[in-house]
Amino acid sequence: MMLPVEVNTREGELIFQSNAITDGVYKITLDEFRLLNLAISKISRHDKPEKRIRITTKEFVEVFNIKDKNVKNRLSAIADGLLGKTIDTYSFDQDSGKKTKRRRLWLSEVEYDIEGEENVFLEIVFSTEISDLLFQLKDNFTLFALRAISAFTSPHSFRIYAWLCKYRNMYNYRKGELITTDTISVYDFKVMLGLEKSYEEYKFLKQKVIERSINEINASTDISVVLNEYKASRKVIAISFSFVREDHPTLQSIKPKRRRLPARPRVKSGSNAEVEWAKKCIEIILEYENALKLYDKEARLPLPDLEKLVGYYELCGEDKKISERNCELKERKSKRK
Template sequence: MDNLELALKEDPKALEQFRYNAAVDSKNNVFRVSNDVISGLMAMNSSSWRMFEFVAMHLDIYPLELRLNDEFLESINQGKKYIPSEFRTVTLTAADYVKTFKLTDVAGRKQFVRDALSLFNEAVEIFQGSTIRMSRPVTDLEFEVERRVKGQGAVVEKFYAGEMLGTKPAASQAARLTIEINENLAMAMLFVVKNFTRLDNKIKARLSPAANKLYTYLKMQVESEAKYREQIYITWDLDTWNRFLNTKHKSIRRLADSFAYDKQITESTDLTVVSGIDRTQKSGRAYTHFYVGVMKTPEHELIEHDIVDVKPVRKRLPARPKVLKGSDAEGIWARKCIKILDDFEKELKAHKRVLPKADRDKREKYLKIIGEVRK
């Protein structure tokens, strides 16, 4: 059963909760990507992957309105699956791209265009029905270029991908771009209710594109295997590493000498990574594999190095005393509960978080007891 079938059978209230949680995550620069999508798109080069993550950050992956869309429902009734363009199209800005990935302004705006074109030119294996075919993850790309024209001020011109490619592109920068995602890829990205990874862009934005891609893959592995193993090791041959990193190393030794991504990830994120030549695998006298080991960094080390915020913990609410309903004693108890929840909300706001809905509902109940109404 795929994500769309699950979406139709899932309780709407459960999907609303997923959407609410994703929106709260988004306010904290955390976004979600299906593990199947991460695994399937890892063949993309690092710049393409960075742009894809930027798309994923801005895509509504729980579009509840799709469940009521006539075209979508008609396709389901006919035994087909169709996602209308508006549910898999996002508009992105160069200014946001520069800010998100900590780039310099002029170079970052040019990188915005180059990375978008890189993603557009990718060909990756995507499921189409029961078969896998090479497809573009992006089916349409439109750039908006702002130019200053004498006597007219700022004029916006629109160009498609083909016009931005070649030796004489229409422009090297663009203010905005609109991306339409491949329909089969969108089916894997939308309505993820299990087997997905939450990625915190606050702690990985400064990674190089290749280190960022490796971090995402390792984060998925750690989150998937955390229940079973504290440390995880992956060991790949030279061809696999070259494909993953988009490099052309001639030997495992040269790969090892230039590999600095473990230090980048360890120093900047919530993962501790080690790497080295896998001395258990040889062909003749030459080593054939290189390994990476990863584990979650202990929380006290993350706090010490200011890598993550510690989520505040609410004090326990006092149990309701055995008193009459409407009595002064009940009012005193309710006010104590309200103060704990109000203080907790202030702490959460300092960490750019919101009071959980369950706690908001409790506070409303306590406010009714003392006859207070808040807007």
């Protein structure tokens, strides 16, 4: 049973996709996830499937907080990669009753701005095969906010978060405010994420994929999630996730959010004014880190905030702090590989 869904937002705020995509099997990069989700967020509920979707370098950089001087070529390379990528979706054949797999291309066309150097754009067109899973959806869809996923640094965080969101409005999976997903075998979970040939040992899958994604989801989205494990002969063979929605009125004020950082003043590099600005930014990020720890002792700063913190310490010349935080940054990034 589905709970009613209220939607009162502008284009670019929400992502609607069929549950077939949410449950589908595909493997794409972090940047490809970013481009896809930004494009999907631009689809209004009454748009026609042939809509051309324009994405600019400016909005790509701003939404995902990307620092790249060559973002024009980066965006073009992302689109090039997506042109050949596919997604497998599953259904049952009406005549035979057998389960079938359907493979579809994500995109049918990309048009590039080849003359501009500032705020360059590209336009993409979703393939006709995938359009029925993105356009004019009436039911069986997954809905989530673009801003909720903008801080993710792992492609698996995108997949797991979307899969969780599928259950948000399903009454049968709810017990009070707690929502628990279907149980999925470890193998099927790996297949869904395109990892069927990786992480032969569950402990590495848990450490490098599941726990990292849970940390990102808990730190930057509107839900708090925990992992459930199911064992046979001491071996984990299946998992599920339980979570609470933090947009619920009783939870809305609990999970900490970072205050907006002040804009950099237009002053000379290395000046006292720049140092004072950096100190204010450090204060805000450390305040946020402390609040996260109080909320969840296992919580850590999102990597983008940790990288910012290192940069601010560099402006202030705090060598000891730079060394400490760089070690933390190196250790956390090594776990992503």
